[in-house]
Amino acid sequence: MSAGMETFYEVIRRQGITRRSFTKFCSLTAASLGLGAGAATEMAQALETKPRIPVIWMHGLECTCCSESFIRSAHPLVKDVVLSMISLDYDDTIMAAAGHQADAILQETRQKYKGQYILAVEGNPPLNEDGMFCIDGGRPFVEKLKEMAEDAMAIIAWGACASWGCVQAAKPNPTQATPIDKVIKNKPIIKVPGCPPIAEVMTGVVTFVTTFGRLPDLDRQGRPKMFYSQRIHDKCYRRPHFDAGQFVEEWDDEGARKGYCLYKMGCKGPTTYNACSTVRWNGGVSFPIQSGHGCIGCSEDNFWDKGSFYDRLTGINQFGIEANADKVGGTVAGVVAAGVAAHAAVTAIKRVASKKPEQVG
Amino acid sequence: MTTQIADVQGAYDASGAEKARTLQTIYVYEAPVRLWHWVNALAITVLCVTGYFIGSPLPSVPGEASANFLMGYIRFAHFAAGQVLIVFFLLRVYWAFVGNAYARQLFYLPVWNKTWLWGVFYELRWYLFMVKDPKKYIGHNPLAHVAMFTFMLFLLFMMASGMALYSEGAGRDSWQYALFGWMFSIFPNSQDIHTWHHLGMWAIVTFVIVHVYAAVREDILSRQSMISSMVSGERLFRDDLKD
Ligand code: HEM
Ligand code: SF4
Ligand code: SF4
Secondary structure, three states, X not given: OOOOOOEHHHHHHHOOOOHHHHHHHHHHHHHHOOOOOOHHHHHHHHHHHOEOOOEEEEEOEOOOHHHHHHOOOOOHHHHHHHHHHHOOOEEOOOOOOOXXXXXXXXXXXXXXXXXXXXXXXXXXXXXXXXXXXXXXXXXXXXXHHHHHHHOOOEEEEEHHHHHOOOHHHOOOOOOOEOOHHHOOOOOOEEEEOOOOOOHHHHHHHHHHHHHHOOOOOEOOOOOEHHHHOOEHHHXXXXXXXXXXXOEOOOOOOHHHHHOOEOHHHOOOHHHOEOOHHHHXXXXXXXXXXXXXXXXXXXXOOOHHHOOOOOOOOOOEOOOOOOEOHHXXXXXXXXXXXXXXXXXXXXXXXXXXXXXXXXXXX | OOOOOEXXXXXXXXXXXXXXXXXXXXXXXXXXXXXXXXXXXXXXXXXXXXXXXXXXXXXXXXXXXXXXXXXXXXXXXXXXXXXXXXXHHHHHHHHHHHOOHHHHHHHOOOOOOHHHHHHXXXXXXXXXXXXXXXXXXXXXXXXXXXXXXXXXXXXXXXXXXXXXXXXXXXXXXXXXXXXXXXXXXXOOOHHHHHHHHHHHHHHHHHHXXXXXXXXXXXXXXXXXOOOOHHHHOEEXXXXXXXX
C-alpha cells in the first residue's frame, strides 16, 4: 500500500531503478506524448516533487486484453516504471493481495485520497438484471464502479469495452453491457479505445495524468488528442499506393505481394482513429496493415456491428439480406428507373388513345 | 413580385393557319437561378461519377506509385466539384433573399396553404393518370415543389457529410472540422458517414432520374414550358383554356 506523501521518484528508486533510467524514461515518454523539448525536465521535476497520484484499476465485463497489452509495453523500462506507479494500489488481476484484503485497499484509497485518485476501468458494467451478469466481490460490478467513481478525480476508460461497449455490447447485447460514459456522468472520462489499445498509448496516458495531475486534451469523443487525432489512413505507409490507385484485389494477387493498398479488401484505416500506423505494435515491430491485412477499426464506436471486417462501408441488413450501400442504392435507382420507363409507356399509350386535337400542346 | 405577362395574340400552326390562341410568357427564373441550376447539374454529375469511383476504385494502375496519382486526381475532382457545389449553394441562398418570389420556393413548403395542399394531391392524381389535365403553375407545381424541397434537404446532408469527411483529411484543427465536426457527434464512427454519404449518392441519382423524366414529360404534355424555361428564364403557357 502506498506510503502517504511519497513521490513517484521515491517509489521507483526504492524499487531499484537508477536515476539514469528515470531520466531516460522521462525523455522517451515526453517524446511519445508529443510534448516539446522542455517537457522531459518538467516531467522529471513533477515526478520528483509531487506526491504520487494513486491509480485504481478495476475490471468489469472484459477479456483482459487491455492488461495483456499494457504489461507488454515496448520499453521494459516503461512497463516497470508505470507498473510500480499503479500496482501498489489496486488491480485485482496483477496485485498480490486478494479477497477482503484487496477490497480493504479499495476502501482505504477511496477515503484517504478522496477526489485525488485515478480510476482506470477495463471492461464495462452490464446493466440487465440489476447488473447480475458481472459480480465482483459478491456484488454487481456496476455498484462497485459507481462507488469508486464517486470519489475519483477522473476515470480512464480502457479499450473499446469501456469506451464504446465492444463485443459484449454487440447486438443483441443480452446483458446490456454499457460503456462507462453512459453510466458515470459526473466525472471527466478519458477514452482510450482499441481492442486492445496500444501499450505505449496506455502507458503514455497514465504517465501524462499521473505526472501532470490533469487530463490530456480530449477530442469530441473524449479520446486523448495526442494519440487519436489522426486516422490509420493518414499515416499509413501504403498510402502512396492508395493515392496512385494501386490496390490489392485478392489476398494472393500480385498487388498483395507488392504491398499495395488494402482499401478494396475492406481496410478500415480511412475511418479509424488510432496510433497503429505511427507507434505500431509489439515494440514498433509491425501492425496489421504491415502484415498484409486491413485494419478492422477496432478502436471505433460499435465496430462489431458495422458489417463485415472486409467491407469498408457499413452493411445494411434491414432487408434481411446482406447488402451494401451500392446494392441497396443501385436497386432503388434501378426500380425507380423502371418505374419511370413504365410511366412513360403508359403516358404514351394514353396520349395516342385519347388524342384530341384541341388539347395538344 | 414583378410578373410580366406578355400576351401574344394569334398563334399560327405549321401550315400557317391562324388559330385563336393566346400564348403567355412570364419571366420566372432569373439569371442567377438558371446559372445555379446548370452549375449544380454539372457539379452533381462530376460528384456522382467521381464519388462512385472513390467508393469502388478503378482497377490498379501499373508502375511506380510515385509515377501515378489516379485516385488522387479522382478525389481532387470530387472535392473541387464539392466546393463548387457549396459555393453556388450559398450564392443561391443569398439569391433566395434578394431574388423574385420563385427564387424562394425551393427553401420552404407552404403547408399552411390549403390551396397548395390541395394542389399536391391534384398533381399526384395527374401523374397517376387520374385527371385529364394538370393545372398551370408559374413556379413549381406543388408536387414538384415538395420534390425540390426534399432534394434540397438531401443536398444539405451531402454537403455537411462531405465536409465532415473532408475534415478528416484536413485535420482536427481545420476550419472544416470546426464547422462540420458536429457530424461526428451524430455519427461517432465516421464509417457511418461514409455509408450515408454513399447512400446519399444513390438518393440523388434517383432524384435526377425522376427530375429529368418529369421535366421532359411536362415539357411535352403539360400546358407550360419546362426545359427551355431553365435556359431563357421564361415560362410559356401554351393554351388559354380555363384556369
Ligand atoms: C451530390 C453530391 C455528392 C455526391 C453524390 C457524393 C458522392 C460521394 C461518394 C459516392 C463517395 C464515396 C463514399 C464511400 O464509399 O466511402 C464520396 C466520398 C467523399 N465525398 Fe462526396 N459526394 C457529394 C458531395 C460532396 C461534397 C459537397 C463534399 C465536400 C467537399 C464531398 C466530399 C467527399 C469526401 C471528403 C469523400 C471521402 C473521400 C475519401 O474517402 O477518400 N462530397 N462522395
Ligand atoms: S492500407 Fe488501409 S490505411 Fe493504408 S492507405 Fe490503404 S486504405 Fe488507407
Ligand atoms: S490497425 Fe485498426 S484494427 Fe488493427 S489494431 Fe489498429 S485500429 Fe485496431
